[in-house]
Amino acid sequence: xxxxxxxxxxxxxxxxxxxxxxxxxxxxxxxxxxxxxxxxxxxxxxxxxxxxxxxxxxxxxxxxxxxxxxxxxxxxxxxxxxxxxxxxxxxxxxxxxxxxxxxxxxxxxxxxxxxxxxxxxxxxxxxxxxxxxxxxxxxxxxxxxxxxxxxxxxxxxxxxxxxxxxxxxxxxxxxxxxxxxxxxxxxxxxxxxxxxxxxxxxxxxxxx
Amino acid sequence: xxxxxxxxxxxxxxxxxxxxxxxxxxxxxxxxxxxxxxxxxxxxxxxxxxxxxxxxxxxxxxxxxxxxxxxx
Numbered sequence: 001x002x003x004x005x006x007x008x009x010x011x012x013x014x015x016x017x018x019x020x021x022x023x024x025x026x027x028x029x030x031x032x033x034x035x036x037x038x039x040x041x042x043x044x045x046x047x048x049x050x051x052x053x054x055x056x057x058x059x060x061x062x063x064x065x066x067x068x069x070x071x072x073x074x075x076x077x078x079x080x081x082x083x084x085x086x087x088x089x090x091x092x093x094x095x096x097x098x099x100x101x102x103x104x105x106x107x108x109x110x111x112x113x114x115x116x117x118x119x120x121x122x123x124x125x126x127x128x129x130x131x132x133x134x135x136x137x138x139x140x141x142x143x144x145x146x147x148x149x150x151x152x153x154x155x156x157x158x159x160x161x162x163x164x165x166x167x168x169x170x171x172x173x174x175x176x177x178x179x180x181x182x183x184x185x186x187x188x189x190x191x192x193x194x195x196x197x198x199x200x201x202x203x204x205x206x207x208x
Numbered sequence: 209x210x211x212x213x214x215x216x217x218x219x220x221x222x223x224x225x226x227x228x229x230x231x232x233x234x235x236x237x238x239x240x241x242x243x244x245x246x247x248x249x250x251x252x253x254x255x256x257x258x259x260x261x262x263x264x265x266x267x268x269x270x271x272x273x274x275x276x277x278x279x280x
Contacts (some may be wrong), residue, residue: 126245
């Protein structure tokens with residue numbers, strides 16, 4: 001059984017935001033909502049790294065654990081989806097998610113919050129496949145067409161990989177082996193910077 | 209006698225915290241009670257053929273591998 005996962009190769013991501021645009025267009029995501037976004041670490045500094053982030057479809061998803069109305073479910077393929085008809089827009093999942101994946105449409109005045117929206121791995125939702133209702137609520141169901149999420153499929157540098165975890169890791173392993181670096185992916189160094197190096201002690205100049 | 213009473217009181221106070229329950233929050237997965245979702249292969253395109261769907265997904269996955277698609 002396929003286990004759907006995303007993997008973003010920070011050695012390749014060029015922060016073009018193509019994945020963000022593709023997602024918005026494919027799923028006709030409303031204004032103000034970004035199911036996917038590109039985060040850059042050390043922007044403008046030598047060695048900056050960018051990574052495309054969306055719902056990571058966690059195996060033990062915190063959003064599922066905190067939802068007071070239990071509107072989340074896991075599909076057999078490991079995709080985390082939710083029923084928008086049950087969602088009360090409380091925002092608990094937003095606080096629980098370590099990736100900031102849940103998004104809320106700002107409908108009406110006074111910052112009124114709508115029902116939660118997030119990346120569906122292009123798998124639609126709990127409506128009849130390819131129905132108008134499914135598209136309106138959850139976006140396109142590419143998985144039911146035998147396709148993978150568009151963000152990953154159209155990534156120009158193939159930094160963002162998506163699909164069966166085994167296939168994705170096989171591609172990445174092969175790539176990291178060939179280029180000889182980047183296999184460490186998200187190490188402490190990438191996330192929090194390299195440990196400070198002690199300044200080299202200068203030897204006192206000897207005057208002749 | 210008074211010393212014993214004080215000792216008993218201090219011991220009782222000291223041990224009173226031992227009955228505290230663990231205050232760490234343990235999250236439990238809820239049980240989904242919304243609409244049921246169909247399988248991605250149960251539609252007109254795949255007509256319930258899971259193997260064909262698996263093959264399609266696997267093939268699409270491999271198109272992301274430029275080593276195989278274009279060659280080294």
